[in-house]
Amino acid sequence: METMTGAKALMTAMEKEGVKQVFGLPGGANLPMYDEFARCNIRHILVRHEQSAAHMADGFGRVSRKPGVCFATSGPGATNILTGIATAQADSAPMIAVTGQVPVAMIGRDAFQESDIIGMANPVVKYAFQPRKAEEIPEVVKKGFFIAETGRPGPVLIDIPKDVQQNEAEMIFPDEFKIRGYHPWTDPDIVNVEKAIDMLLQAQKPVILAGGGTIISSAFAELQAISELLMIPVVTTFKGKGSFPETHPLSLGPIGMHGHAEANKVMSEADCVLAIGTRFSDRSVGTFEAFEKKLKIIHMDVDPAEIGKNQTTNIAVVGDVRASLRIMVKMLMQKAIKNTQETPWLKHVKETKEYWKENLKLHPGEMGAAKILRKLRELLPAESIITTEVGQHQMWASLFYDVIQPGTFFSSTGLGTMGWGFPAAIGAKVARPDIPVVDIAGDGSFSMTENSLATAVLEDIPVIVFLLNNFTLGMVAQWQRTFYDRRMIGVDQGKCPDYVKLAESYGAQGIRAQSMDELDKAIKTALNSDVATVIDIPIDPEEDVLPFVAPGTSLSDMILPS
């Protein structure tokens, strides 16, 4: 036992959890914890807006699979991180957000910079704590990390009143604790795994749908083993993109609103799906009714509440999906099940894939999205990490950037938060400084958190912003062209700012690439630089993302390039 302040206990407890850095911005209500940075081994990475701190922590968490930590002060600091917390929750990313709060005696009196952040954040956190006594802090931190990273991961908020940070107490750092209402692990039901195998073997047209849970649990090898042993083609959700190597002959890529044509086609023809770690989001499956028609669904998920939430399932296996898939692989090996015969279904799948490879019409110009993203793929090492912003560029990345090494593609898929990709890339680079990290960006999104350039430069975190610049809120413009008779309202970004100059003004590198040659050089230069680089790539503002499954329709009704 040791006497120390709550703030010191917070930092000590975080060091015990292995925290090496915190992304944040100080203010009156969190000054006591900030002062502790002077006395501990945790690095502080200063942001220019707290939302970015949360996205950085999120990016760090998704890549390292350990919660990233962000700090913000009370009131506006706390409300600024809300978007970041909600984004992490929607994509089940582990995160610890620590906010300062007004002193306990001031709570509820509308004090200066008081906001009821616990009340506001409740619907978008996995859990929230507000320790009222300094001595509660060590256990709160321990529980917080445990909750954030186990089961279905998510963000945990720890809101600490200023006096609780300042007060001294005898601190016990517990090794054990009890959370009675939290059971993150369920052992997968072996009988149901066996039934699932039978169902897959009996199916004429089986398909595997790999969701984000496959990536969160790193079930890459297991997924590939099952697909290969049973010779079942793999489609993914957008969040599951890259859970299976997209260069694999059995890979069809993401389904959904902007899924690959071959993936949507095959998914809508299948008679049985092994769905792994997915919530069957409307963006992935189109209308629920059309999706489940004629389809037998086997659903594996760590979260029991996902079973039957959006889709009726025939067989459910609750548990960590990697554990469930391992059992399945083991059973297949024991039963010596290995398909080698090319079924008519598989032949059809291959033909479908070939057909769309040759027949999907692409933008004819030199700087069409497909060409640009394929160039990026060609020049990036296989292990490079991609984050994206939100919009057309994000969907082009999904369509045209093939993930080779599983688990290297991250996006705000659930909440669709513009401005996520750049700070998330910074967080990812902090987690993996040894490999290139590229944010595939749009101009509108990048504008939202571009001031993170200051963090990238001053903290020496050299990420690459790969900016597909159509000078417009392109995705919205596409909907206005498609559904609103070309009435373009509120989408023109007016060639403002000049992103090369913007980058340079922060001390970053700015390169404009207007031809394939320039792009080639720019990517190589960026990869060889030790400073953050923005590659500004002007593109046609009228290029659409196609295919497009309009909202409220089924995956088989794709709008295709004319």
Added chain:
Amino acid sequence: MMWAILSILVENKPGILFKVTHLFRSRNFNIDSISVGVTENPEYSKMTITTYGDEKQIAQIVKQLDKMIDTVEVKQLDEQKTVYRELSIFKIKLSNASDSMEINKLANAYGAKVHDVRKDSIMVELTATPDQIKAFEELAAPFGIIDIARTGVAALQRSGS
């Protein structure tokens, strides 16, 4: 649509009622009635929530409640195997001379207690199932109901079930 009685054992800490009711709102479920009280173990409170939904919705509510870290145990109680009661208090108008006697009779039939008899109103306390309370309300309506207060259902499963 079916009616369901949910028995939810929660940590006896501040803010939990808010979280549980908020879950109903944010997930688009309905609360029909709610009652809360501390259990024999002061570390826990028990919430009894009655709700309507189809089978799938009720199953989803139970799972979402179960997923909450502050809930220790969530059960959907089988109506047939459960003792469930709600306390209600009716204030009823007295217009005619015979009203008081007739309301007393009605109260007797329902095992209700009569309180606070005034010149122009009478109060009846009825502990019963929500269905019985509704039936009583319909019979009392012709006299003119001035006010009703209800506690929400409290429920316990019978032993051995």
